[in-house]
Amino acid sequence: MSLYEFSAKLARQQILSKRETPMKFANILVISDQQDKDQMALAHAKSMVERYGAKLHVVAFTYQDLKSASVTLSEEQILAAQAKVLASHQQWLDQQITKENLQTHADSEVVWEKNIAKWTINHCAANAYDLIIKTGHRSEGLLYVPTDWHLLRNNKVPVLLVAEKKWRNKQAILVALDLATRIKSKQVLNKKLLDAGILLSASSQMPLHICCSVAVSAVLKDLGLVNKNDEVKAARLKYRPLIEQMLGEYCVPPEHIHINLGNPAKVIPSVASKSGAALVIIGSIGRKGLKAKLLGNTAESVLALLKTDILIIQP
Secondary structure (H helix, E strand, C coil): CCCCHHHHHHHHHHHHCCCCCCCCCCEEEEEEECCCCCHHHHHHHHHHHHHHHEEEEEEEECCCCCCHCCCCCCHHHHHHHHHHHHHHHHHHHHHHHHHHHCCCCEEEEEEEEEHHHHHHHHHHHHHCCCEEEEEEECCCCCCCCHHHHHHHCCCCEEEEEEEECCCCCCCEEEEEEEECCCHHHHHHHHHHHHHHHHHHHHHHCCCCEEEEEECHHHHHHCCCCCCHHHHHHHHHHHHHHHHHHHHHEEEEEEEEEEEECHHHHHHHHHHHHHCCCCEEEEEECCCCCCHHHHHHCCCHHCCCCCCCCEEECCC
């Protein structure tokens, strides 16, 4: 590390120490997927241990409907078969933890459970976790909501979804803010998102980018009643001071602040691609029920388009 790099790192640490950020990564729940041959969630968790001294609880899930098997089993036989499967999976999980050299930083368990999201939400309600890390599975049919989306809608712990397929040459962190909101909880959420971005950018030494999309009426635009350049200029004059105020002493180059017109579900992936984002940090208001089915959240809308890791934080 050069003298300049060391001085820059020290300066970032001093600025971070002055920010009373609530974001921390001391206690992390890692959901391990046996189908993930690279164990990317566990590898990401290892980096959290190295950067923040985090303590990990690694959990894997298994479930088989033994009672509906073609052979009728007694209750004792079912319990014995279940214990055998759990022991086999526990041996595999312990091997993964050993492979990452995390034995002194992680404890583990294998859970016999079909509904992963429900177990995770209940477990997090009873334990103080700062973060959940799991491999992202980003698809949804009309009537099927995968585990990831259940966690986004119903869980209060930030979720880091590790991308299965990624863009190449990624080296930045992108924070997506909703600066047009007048809702107090969303304004507080903006601060949480930016604090997380600053913390992760400083510790990873990756540049921080900030994205803000400004909605514009498609009808007025099509009628030629909206001048795109004028709208962008006005938005930048309005929102740049707000971003700079939120940043405080933490310096972000002007060219790393992206204020664009359009739907955030399209703007965010576009900016992430152009900035080479390795991680996108975004807020989720956690809509539930039919409203979530019909409208969705911005966080959920971009999951299929972003080929990068995503950290989702709720108010």
